[in-house]
Structure formats: structure tokens, C-alpha cells
Amino acid sequence: MESPIISLKGVSISHDDGPLLTDVNVQIASGEFVYLIGKSGAGKTSLLRTLYADRPIDAGEASVCGFDLTRLKRKQVPLLRRKVGIVFQNFRLLRDRNVYENLAFVLRATGWRNAEIDPQIEKTLQAVGISDKAQSSIYRLSEGEQQRVGIARALINNPTLIVADEPTGNLDPATSSDIMQLLVDINQQTGTTMLISTHDFMMIDKYQSRMLVCENGTITDPQQ
Secondary structure, eight states: OOOOSEEEEEEEEEETTEEEEEEEEEEEOTTOEEEEEOOTTSSHHHHHHHHTTSSOOSEEEEEETTEETTSOOGGGHHHHHHHEEEEOTTOOOOTTSBHHHHHHHHHHHTTOOHHHHHHHHHHHHHHTTOGGGTTOBGGGSOHHHHHHHHHHHHHTTOOSEEEEESTTTTSOHHHHHHHHHHHHHHHHHHOOEEEEEOOOHHHHHHSOOEEEEEETTEEEOTTO
16 A cells, blocks of 8 residues: 555644644645645644644654654755645745746756756746746746746656645736646646645635645544
């Protein structure tokens, strides 16, 4: 039986001012498309940050893409993050570099050879629908195009898992629908597991899938 991409058992996570999530038990299988919903401040972002080793775990067992987060050494964090693509609400692009340079920066930082960079960028930009924007400055792109670059950056290393933190939070409804459709397409076409934190219930209703609920200091699965 294939191991889950995300496995959390009895996990506790603290915020700066005390416990935030306790007794979190979550299993997400390879290829799943899962929403993480909950009010602001409930702990969604902290949970996502924990999954890519940006926040520590206080208690419990946790593995992501085959890495044991409770025993992860600092030198292993870059290896984990090659397996986990991250999409942010506010894009977090390098605004002094064009689209190509944003993606090339990631590939060089993760050990790709120079000869591999151009074909990988071309393939990834085509996958997110902006193959004509490689030389565009970030500040000349619409917000929807910037989020497509953000998704390309998350996808560029052929990850096993993509975690997206409110990826439509800064976008108008039509653009939000385009971005969510893109994430659905990537999931279906590549088998990349998706965990998407969102408040956008219109998108959840339109693209229905499994939901995890972050509330009352833990995570629940209404379908269980």
C-alpha cells in the first residue's frame, strides 16, 4: 500500500503566544485535491508552514513526502522543499527580475544544470498558460498572471505536493475561477497532490473536493 503524501498523527503546533493546534490527525493520499478551510487566525497558515518545515512541531508524528518532520535536520529542509511547491496569496515574486529570471533563480538554487533550465522553464510556463510572458517584468503583469507565475514557481521542480495559501485571496471572481481551474488541471494531468487553504466558498462549491476544517484548535474531516 502506497504511503500517504501527508501523515499527521496527534500533532500539536504552537503560535508565539501559546498552543494553536492540538491532536491533529490528517492523512492525504497521493494525487488527492484537498481544501483546508477555517476562519482567519484558526491556524491554517501555521499548519501549511509546518508541512514545509517553516514551523516546528511540538508533539506527535508527522511525515510529508517521505520526510519525518520530527527528525528533519536543517540540511534536509531544501530536499523537502524540492518535493513541496508553495503558492502564496501575495505572490512573493522577485520584482526586480522578469518571469524567466524568477523561475531560473529557483532552478539554480535547487541544483539544476544550465542545459536543463530553459526547457524546464518553457515546459512549466506552457503548463500554466503564460508561455508568452517569459521576458515580461513582474510589475507589468496582471494579478492573475502574477499568480500563474507563482504557480509556475511552485511547479518548476516537479513537486510531489503543492500547498497553496489562499491562492485566490487577492483576485477578482473571474480570475479566481481561472486560477482554481488551473490548479485542478495540474492535479488531474500530473497527479500532483494539492492542499489548498481558502476562504473562497464560491470556488469550493464550483470545484468540489474533499475538505478539512480548521476550527476549535484542531483539524477535522467532515467526511469521516
